[in-house]
Amino acid sequence: MTAHVAQYTLDVTDLNLMAKFWSAALGYTASQGGDGNAKLYPPPGQAGPTVWLQSCGTPKPGKNRLHLDLVADGGQAAEVDRLIGLGARRADVGQTGAEGFVVLADPEDNEFCVLDGPPR
Known part of the structure; x- marks a missing residue:
């Protein structure tokens, strides 16, 4: 089961x-x-x-222990821009910039990722 x-x-x-x-x-x-x-x-x-x-x-006390990973239908960069336009912001959780994802936070600072393709 x-x-x-x-x-x-x-x-x-x-x-x-x-x-x-x-x-x-x-x-x-x-x-x-x-x-x-x-x-x-x-x-x-x-x-x-x-x-x-x-x-x-x-309010949220710290970094999320669980978060969503989103995959964009129209490309990662365009989706990041769209989400920022809706009220998200870029978030730094210690990533290096070489990852295949962008970390954002929603309007209440809940982190989530936008992947550059399907999860690997």
Whole structure:
């Protein structure tokens, strides 16, 4: 028996900001309930886990121990520019610049990577 990733959960302090950013970044549809949380769904027919944005009252304490690795449909550089335009910023977590990924942080400083192709 094995497990599979069904959902990625992210604690957030500004639900509206983060739902707007992540739904635009991933092309997902956001559904906010009355409980202060939101669920993001992939487009119909697209594989991928849902994303649960869970409201919390505290900011992120340090570097993420778990993060998303995104693969761009239209090329890494263009995707990095697009995500920065949505509100991401470049983040330094000790990378050398020779890696096959770019590290960004979302508007609440959660790190994620944009790969230059499929994971190796």
